[in-house]
Amino acid sequence: MVKNTMQWLKKCGISACLSGMMLTAAHASSAPLEFIVPYPPGGASDIIVRALAPHLSKATGRNVVVTNRGGANTAIAAMQLARSAPDGNTIMLADVALALNSVVRKQSPGYDVEKDFTPIIQIGSAPLVLFTASTSHSDLPSFLEKGRKEELHISNAGPGSLGHLAAELLRLRSGLNIVSVPYRGSGPALNETLGGQVDAIFTSTATGMPLVENKQLNALAVADDKKVDKYPDIPTFDSFDIQGVKAINWWGLIAPAGLDQATVKQLAEAVRTAMAEPELKQRFDALGINPTLNEGDAFAAMIRQELDQWERVVKEADIQMD
Known part of the structure; x- marks a missing residue:
């Protein structure tokens, strides 16, 4: 009798755990997706995110909430993202400023570009x-x-x-x-x-x-x-005959470090689907942005290349900022 009771309790415990896990997963997939713009409303990044948001919502089946957090050349928003949980509920549209903040200042901007974020997908670039x-x-x-x-x-x-x-x-x-x-x-x-x-x-x-x-x-x-x-x-x-003058802005989606690869791929695929929409292509063309879809490791490699390039320029030009 005792043995049967224990077996029944174990089964109930396992069922409860499984039910809890299923509820958590369901909550994560149905929770709103916060999409951070690291600038005030009205600029190119804001236009991109607000144009992308409804298509991303359609592709993921989630409500996408756009939040503007400007300040400190995107560093304020980046710091907040770095401290967010890697649960797939918070992403940010980063641009070249994410890398530049790390190379032009003597002090840390409050985040590590390569350690504190998960690159999801680059979506565009535009030269100056x-x-x-x-x-x-x-x-x-x-x-x-x-x-x-x-x-x-x-x-x-x-x-x-x-x-x-x-x-x-x-x-x-x-x-x-x-x-x-x-x-x-x-x-x-x-x-x-x-x-x-x-x-x-x-x-x-x-x-x-x-x-x-x-x-x-x-x-x-x-x-x-x-x-x-x-x-x-x-x-x-x-x-x-003036070689090597290359200054390109870029945009891409990033999330907090530690986001699981399944979610990364899901979000990247949703962005690819959204970027195929004619309306978005027209928006990007109007902004002078070349659609550039580099996922995960390729996006991370591009960021590393940007860091290397601008670190050399800052050192060679002897740029010193507090």
């Missing part, structure tokens, strides 16, 4: 382009000619931004006397370029090309080793 006011330089040769005689001032959105490092990279590779001029955000940096207070700015085609069409800016060169498909008339720096 050097623009000048239309009343300034009509092409790169005239810009370079001025730089051989006097200082060139290139504005950027702030110290440690991709535009800042792109200008420093151009200085190193061209030998020109280039002075990087930081502003508090891309808006003021662009306005100063339009007004002729500075010589040029590195920014995206989505920002610069509408102003080229309005005859307010001129596009001088793309910071990549290949041309932009949509704008084949913009030359590369390589075509003017």
Whole structure:
């Protein structure tokens, strides 16, 4: 009798455990998916996430909640993500700032790029382009000619931004006397370029090309080793014997470290499905972003390559930031 009772209790215990596990799994799969934007509303990252969210919701069957957490050049959002549970309920759209924060500052940004996150899938990339006011330089040769005689001032959105490092990279590779001029955000940096207070700015085609069409800016060169498909008339720096000027923004989904591979693959596949939607393709085209789907290890390798490149530039340019 005692033996039978014990066997019955064990079976009940096992059943309870299994039921609990099934309920937990069901909760995890039905729980809202928080999608963090590490910037305030309105920018490219915010547009990407809000365009992607409904398609991701459709592909996963989950409610996707978009949360904006701007500040410290994406570091605040990244730190919060790093401290989140690796349960598949929280992801973030990272960009190149995730890597730059780690290489331009003396102190840690509050996270380790390679240890604190799980790369899910890269979704796009876009090179910066050097623009000048239309009343300034009509092409790169005239810009370079001025730089051989006097200082060139290139504005950027702030110290440690991709535009800042792109200008420093151009200085190193061209030998020109280039002075990087930081502003508090891309808006003021662009306005100063339009007004002729500075010589040029590195920014995206989505920002610069509408102003080229309005005859307010001129596009001088793309910071990549290949041309932009949509704008084949913009030359590369390589075509003017200035080698190695490559400054590319990228976007990709990351999660906290320790996320299981089954969930990683599920989320990556959901993104692939979403990215096949014509609406998303149109959004990316309007933003000047090339869809680039690199999953898991390939995405991690790209981030490592970015860290290596910008660490070399920061060291060579002797950039020191607190």
